[in-house]
Every structure is written in structure tokens, then in C-alpha cells.
Amino acid sequence: MSNTDFALAVEDLTVSFDGFKAIDALTLYIDRNELRVIIGPNGAGKTTLLDLICGKTRASGGSIKFKNEEILGVPEHMRVRRGIGRKFQTPSIYENLTVFQNLEVSYPSGRSVWGALAFRCTAEIRARVEAVAADIGLGGDRLETEAGLLSHGEKQWLEIGMLLMQEPELLMLDEPIAGMSARERDLTAELLQRICQNRAVIVIEHDMDFVKKIAHKVTVMHQGKILAEGPMDQVQADPKVIDVYLGH
Ligand SMILES: Nc1ncnc2c1ncn2[C@@H]1O[C@H](COP(=O)(O)OP(=O)(O)O)[C@@H](O)[C@H]1O
Ligand SMILES: [Mg+2]
Numbered sequence: 247m248s249n250t251d252f253a254l255a256v257e258d259l260t261v262s263f264d265g266f267k268a269i270d271a272l273t274l275y276i277d278r279n280e281l282r283v284i285i286g287p288n289g290a291g292k293t294t295l296l297d298l299i300c301g302k303t304r305a306s307g308g309s310i311k312f313k314n315e316e317i318l319g320v321p322e323h324m325r326v327r328r329g330i331g332r333k334f335q336t337p338s339i340y341e342n343l344t345v346f347q348n349l350e351v352s353y354p355s356g357r358s359v360w361g362a363l364a365f366r367c368t369a370e371i372r373a374r375v376e377a378v379a380a381d382i383g384l385g386g387d388r389l390e391t392e393a394g395l396l397s398h399g400e401k402q403w404l405e406i407g408m409l410l411m412q413e414p415e416l417l418m419l420d421e422p423i424a425g426m427s428a429r430e431r432d433l434t435a436e437l438l439q440r441i442c443q444n445r446a447v448i449v450i451e452h453d454m455d456f457v458k459k460i461a462h463k464v465t466v467m468h469q470g471k472i473l474a475e476g477p478m479d480q481v482q483a484d485p486k487v488i489d490v491y492l493g494h
Contacts, residue, residue, distance in 0.1 A: 251314070253278045253416055253446035254299070259308035261298060268294045270470035271308070276416070281442040283449045283457045286467035287491050292450045295467070296418045299448075300332040301325045312416065327354070331414030335421055337405045341394035345384050345404060348393050349375040352408035374411060381440060382407040383433060399430030403437065410441065417441065418448045423456055435459040454482075454492070466491060 254276040261269045268291045276282050284292050297303035299310060301322035310318050317325055339348050353371050379385040382403040384396075393404060402422060409417060422438075423431045431453070438447060438460050451457050457464060457478060464481045466474040468491070474484045481487055 251278075252276060252311075253280070253313060254448075255309070255311040255314070256295075256299070257309045257311075259295075259298060259310060260306045261294060261303060262306045267470050269298060269305075272467075272470065272472060274465060274472065274475075276446045276448060278415075278446055279442060279444065281438060281447045281449065281460055281462045282465060283451055283461040283463075284465045284467060285451065285454075285457060285491065286473070290467040291470040292467055293420055294470075296332060296420060296448070296450065299416075299418065300330055302332075326412065329413070329415035331409035331412055331417045333405055333409055333417075333419045333422065335424065337401045339393045339401055339404050339408065342392065344390050344392055345379060345396070346375055346389040348404055349378055349407055349411055352411035354412050378407045378410045381410065382437060397430070399426045399434070402426065402430075403434070406437065406441075414445060416446045416448070420450045421452065422449060423451065423453060431456055 252275045254274075256272060256274040259269055259272045260267060272291075272295065284295070286292055294303060298305050301317070301320065305318055308318075309316060312325070312328060312330060317328070320328070340351070343351070350371060353374060376385060376389070379389055384391075384400060384404060384407065393401065396404060406419070406422070423434050426434060435456060438449065441447060449460065461478050463476060464478050465472055466481055466484075466487050473490060474481050474487050482492065
């Protein structure tokens, strides 16, 4: 297995569900500061791949290296601590808490255990909450808004913000613009472009206009394997891709 400078190196990864290979000897490398989009027909294995990377699902074989360390045997919560953040399709924010409180509770625990540092930590947490809130477009007045009152799109951004509080070095988002307005989609594209500047980001998405806007490279999955990979225009012109996905 190779020694790499990639943020993420997935090699020969396989998972079988009752003999069915949902991921089949898949190899994929993601650079640091890269925004990769994964596309492909329903059932291709996209969500399962993210489940394997975040540790929700156990692989049957292969290797997943995060910052060059094997993580296949590392439990899900430890992968979070090492810097892997995952956003699921349904948002999991606290509707009764404010934007500020939602971000505050997402600050990694274990950093403020020392009483003497409590005050400094509070100031530190406030600064981080404000920086992240500004990043997701929910700064200023919006900090005191109850999360339940946010628009659908704003709730999605808040959840991304909650992940950013942990300063993940790899952030994975499964269909982040589903149900968003055109304006919210544009703002989300800008947000993703900002947040990939100091981390690797993997996005699963179906909306090709959106993919074109954000992707550095596109990976096309089909039947648990990689069908094509490269810049958007190259992938879009690939007859195999048109045949199994874009042509429909
Ligand atoms: N826990 C599971 N048990 C059995 N089959 C699963 C499980 N998770 C996913 N699958 C199957 O694996 C395939 C890939 O699913 P998925 O990763 O959700 O595809 P995608 O996200 O690309 O639409 C599908 O055929 C799905 O039914
Ligand atoms: Mg899926």
C-alpha cells in the first residue's frame, strides 16, 4: 500500500451486504484542499462510500488512509476526533436552541476541562462561533435566532457550521442542496468554495449546474466501482458516463 501526501487514500475498498458488493475494489485519492464531487445513478454506492469513510459501516476489505494513517479499524467517534466530519441528508440541528447555541454545543469537548482556563476558553469558543457563523451567512443578528425558525437552506448551513466547529480536515456532504432555492444553491456553492480552502471536501450531488460550479474533479460511480474520474468537462463528454448517467 502506498505512502501518500493525500488527505484521503482509499485503496481496493470493498463492502458486501449478503454477498452483494455495494463497493467493489474501489480506489480513490483526495488531495488536501480539494473539493471532489461524486456523482452516479441511484444505488451506485455513493452514500455507502461515505458511510465507510466515516466509520458508520465496516468495510469487508481494502484500506482507508486519512492523512496517511490507516483508519479502517478506528471507531466512528474517533474518526470524528481525528478530523473527519460527515453531514447526512437529514439535518440534525437542535430546533429549540439558537444559532449561537447550536454552534457552541458543537465545539469539541475535552478542550476546556481545566477550570483555570475556563474564561479564556469561553472567549475562544465565542470567537470561533462568531467566525463560523459569519462563514455560513448566519452571523450578527441571526446568532440569536431560534434554529427552528430558519429556512430549510439556513438549517443546512447551520449543520455545516456545526461540523466546521470541529475544524475537520475532511468534510463530507451528501446532497447538500436538496430542497434549496436557486439563491440558496448559489450561496451554498460560494460557501463550499470557501470552506475547501483549508480542508478536503467530498460532496455527493445530482444537480449538474451545481457540480460544474464547485467541483475541482468529478468521480463517477457505477455499481460500486469508479466509472470515470477527472475534470467536469472531460467526465461530461465521456460516452460511458453519458450512457449510464447523464443521458437519462
Ligand atoms: N446496510 C445495507 N444493507 C444492504 N444493502 C445496502 C445497505 N446499504 C446500502 N445497500 C445497497 O447498496 C447499494 C448502494 O446504495 P447507496 O450507497 O445508498 O447508493 P447511492 O447513494 O449511490 O444511491 C444499493 O443497492 C443499496 O440497496
Ligand atoms: Mg445516496
